[in-house]
Amino acid sequence: MSMYNLIDTICALSTPPGSGAIAVIRISGKDAFVVCGKLFQATDSQFTFQAALPYSIHHGFILKDEDSIDEVLLSIFRSPGSYTGEDVVEISCHGSEFIQQQILDVLTHQGCRLAAPGEFTLRAFLNGKFDLSQAEAVADLIASSSQLSHDLALAQMRGGFSKKIRELREKLVYFTALIELELDFSEENVQFASRPDLFTLLEELKTELTFLIRSFSLGNVIKKGIPVAIIGKPNVGKSTLLNTLLNEEKAIVSEIPGTTRDAIEDTIVLEGYSFRFIDTAGLRASEDQIETMGIDRTWAKMEQATVILYLFDATRDSYRDVAEALQEFSAILEDPAKRLILIGNKTDLLSELPTGFTDFVEHETLFVSAKRKENIHLISESLLSTVKRQGIADGAIVSNARHLEALQKSLAAIENIHEGLVNDLSPDLITIDIRQVLHHLGEITGEITTDEILGNIFGRFCIGK
Ligand SMILES: Nc1nc2c(ncn2[C@@H]2O[C@H](COP(=O)(O)OP(=O)(O)OP(=O)(O)O)[C@@H](O)[C@H]2O)c(=O)[nH]1
């Protein structure tokens, strides 16, 4: 049986499984009121589902074969003013697993079907409550673990990103119509669609799509945490710093240079922003094969990182040593999106802070003791100031791999249209590429859907959502 029918009335536990103070069971579908009428006995003898006002709450009992299972509160939502767009009843019962199960049993006995994962949200989508990218944002919102990923999901759910896509798609639909008209008059060789205007639109599409595709790296960073690579020579205290930042003995620390061989990562949330710290193998020329592989990884992590913490030993390294070391990866630092913070470690062994480091005008230099956990707040503050500067503009950030793929395919097809126009290709060939673009853009907003895409998206939800 297909999940994509609106015939059945469905029910599920919408609060987390297990016992709690209360639990909420949600029922949605055209028979929601009829089914609930058979098992709900209201305290108010005047109560009927027919007369009940939308958004009203009613006290009463759930019955099973005349016996009361639980004392409940029942909330009523009338189509279309509900989450799914259908008639919805929410039963707030006491949170024991036994009660939850009993109520679901009575509901299925009365003809409800247990909902599949995400089926409530799927119905909301099928009933036009919101588009596909907004539905996906609901899943992200539930899963979001930091302030920034929460903001991003909320912005997407409100439609900032899909609105832009829909506008562009509509303009293109208009052109397709004109070009297809040309096909009907192909004998006369007329052009209804202004070629200069089409070129302009294509340029606009290219710019917008490229912008959205680029935003993916930022969106992804927000979801997974901002990558912060801890780099430096062996034995300067990188692993000690990671452990201190995470407040956990995650990485092995020893006085032997070359202790860390593989990149070690973990995420922490600071003031709602999530950071992914990466401890790396110390940079040096090594004969050891495994250490060399670790060092190669360090370079790769440095490429991927948004922030690089370059750690040095403040008791040993002079300003000149550090400046020389930075030369080695100056190419990586040219990326304007990357930020470098210099950190002098082991200040506990010094009677006073070294001078001379103020010469790094473009890079901040902080002094800490990773082992004694001194001045670590300077690092957190500096990281927070970096992200707060970025912010999220208007929600036009792509954070979903499915959207990225559709955007990339659209962009490739646009390049084809462009080339076709330049080479004066016949309209019927050009429309094939235009249709491709319309198809891929439509996949994002849900104007074009296949069962496979829907199954993929809604399968990510938990049951009851
Ligand atoms: N006194 C002092 N010692 C420190 C400090 N931080 C690290 N150490 C010591 O320095 C040595 C090396 O520390 P690690 O954290 O293993 O250094 P690393 O940079 O990860 O070294 P590799 O993994 O070999 O590249 C250990 O003996 C640490 O205890 C510090 O702030 N003060």
Ligand SMILES: [Mg+2]
């Ligand atoms: Mg280490």
